[in-house]
Amino acid sequence: MTPVHPGFRSFPKARVSLRKRVAIRAITFDLDDTLWDIWPVIDRAEAQLHDWLARYFPRIPEHFTSLELRELANALADERPPIAHDRTALRKEALRLAALDAGYSDFPVDAAFEVFFRARNQIVFFAEVLPVLERLAQRYPLGALSNGNADIHRVGLAHLFDFAFNAVDVGAAKPAPALFLAACRHLNMTPAQIVHVGDDPEHDVGGAASVGLRTVWVNRTGRKWPGGFRADAEIHALDELEAILE
Numbered sequence: 096m097t098p099v100h101p102g103f104r105s106f107p108k109a110r111v112s113l114r115k116r117v118a119i120r121a122i123t124f125d126l127d128d129t130l131w132d133i134w135p136v137i138d139r140a141e142a143q144l145h146d147w148l149a150r151y152f153p154r155i156p157e158h159f160t161s162l163e164l165r166e167l168a169n170a171l172a173d174e175r176p177p178i179a180h181d182r183t184a185l186r187k188e189a190l191r192l193a194a195l196d197a198g199y200s201d202f203p204v205d206a207a208f209e210v211f212f213r214a215r216n217q218i219v220f221f222a223e224v225l226p227v228l229e230r231l232a233q234r235y236p237l238g239a240l241s242n243g244n245a246d247i248h249r250v251g252l253a254h255l256f257d258f259a260f261n262a263v264d265v266g267a268a269k270p271a272p273a274l275f276l277a278a279c280r281h282l283n284m285t286p287a288q289i290v291h292v293g294d295d296p297e298h299d300v301g302g303a304a305s306v307g308l309r310t311v312w313v314n315r316t317g318r319k320w321p322g323g324f325r326a327d328a329e330i331h332a333l334d335e336l337e338a339i340l341e
């Protein structure tokens with residue numbers, strides 16, 4: 096915690112009450128683990144890629160399990176800051192290095208990634224999500240702000256969302272301000288007019304609050320709040336959202 100100068104002690108309270116008078120005019124959503132469960136999807140996408148590799152480039156899965164390929168991509172995020180926020184580039188680079196290691200010098204990395212990516216976008220929405228988004232889309236502009244590489248067209252959300260930005264579009268991942276500021280600019284609204292809804296206390300709640308957006312923490316699994324900026328509201332499923340916005 097940064098020490099607060101005694102003269103500023105009353106400031107945070109005043110700012111909160113001021114912000115509460117500003118009407119919500121738009122909603123942004125995190126995607127993975129907020130609108131669908133992501134890990135079963137990733138597991139299945141990796142399994143489908145594994146099967147494809149076993150068929151066409153069998154030495155790769157002989158040298159690397161799916162988990163090792165995932166870990167290689169994660170390790171590259173530490174080693175290569177310029178692509179650390181780009182899940183697509185990290186996955187492709189891991190595949191390229193694994194193919195080289197397995198002795199394939201002419202490996203079609205884009206075709207291999209597409210096998211993964213097709214399955215990665217075959218998501219199953221949490222049961223309440225689509226009806227809620229359909230109602231909200233009639234009243235507010237909706238936006239998607241994701242660190243991941245889900246494609247709102249492929250997952251079937253393009254007709255409900257006015258815009259979708261991911262970490263690659265803005266060059267930085269949440270909780271950095273870039274995605275939230277991009278939403279403000281696109282909407283031509285002040286941060287306090289926008290509420291961001293997401294599952295990650297640091298990336299979604301902390302990141303959005305640091306820019307001045309209102310925040311809703313989607314806590315589907317009854318987790319304890321881990322600390323940091325407290326969300327303006329906490330919900331357990333998206334069908335609690337409309338009551339909060341009233």
Ligand SMILES: [Mg+2]
Pocket residue numbers: 125126127128129293294295
């Ligand atoms: Mg998430």
